[in-house]
Amino acid sequence: MAQSKQVLDKIARNLQILGESVSRGSNNEVIVANGSNDVTISYADVSFSPAVVGGVDSSASPYLGIGTAAPGKIRLRRAGAAALADVLEDAKSIKCFAVCAAFANNIILRNAADTADLLEVRGHADLIGLGQ
Numbered sequence: 001m002a003q004s005k006q007v008l009d010k011i012a013r014n015l016q017i018l019g020e021s022v023s024r025g026s027n028n029e030v031i032v033a034n035g036s037n038d039v040t041i042s043y044a045d046v047s048f049s050p051a052v053v054g055g056v057d058s059s060a061s062p063y064l065g066i067g068t069a070a071p072g073k074i075r076l077r078r079a080g081a082a083a084l085a086d087v088l089e090d091a092k093s094i095k096c097f098a099v100c101a102a103f104a105n106n107i108i109l110r111n112a113a114d115t116a117d118l119l120e121v122r123g124h125a126d127l128i129g130l131g132q
Helices: 004-017 091-101
Strands: 022-024 030-032 039-044 073-078 107-110 117-121
Touching: 004 022, 004 030, 004 039, 004 091, 039 091, 073 091, 091 107
Parallel strands: 073 107
Antiparallel strands: 022 030, 030 039, 039 073, 107 117
16 A cells, blocks of 8 residues: 655655755665764554445455555654654754655654654645655
8 A cells, every 4th residue: 555665765865855864774764864863764554444445345346446545654753862852852853854744644753762652743634745
């Protein structure tokens, strides 16, 4: 459903165009150099229930319906961040957030340990920018 690699490739390219030093980490993450507080951007595929949406079972009628407009979520975390205010503490982190916000996806701000969601920012309700 989601094209996580393509979304992350575009985020990486956009940040490079803005002059940021970008590399790839494990699990296809985008890492933006920020001294000892690197910003890591990743992608979480969406899961939704029920699997049958709009009453159309795709195994019985694969060509009916328009599908589901449910993009995955972009996750952003910053090394050393324990609280929400720490995630967007400096200009580079805010620039990364702004680049991610140009997409239709929800953005999840996470702690540095990648164990807790600190905030989920809702993407555009009409999915403007999806697939661009």
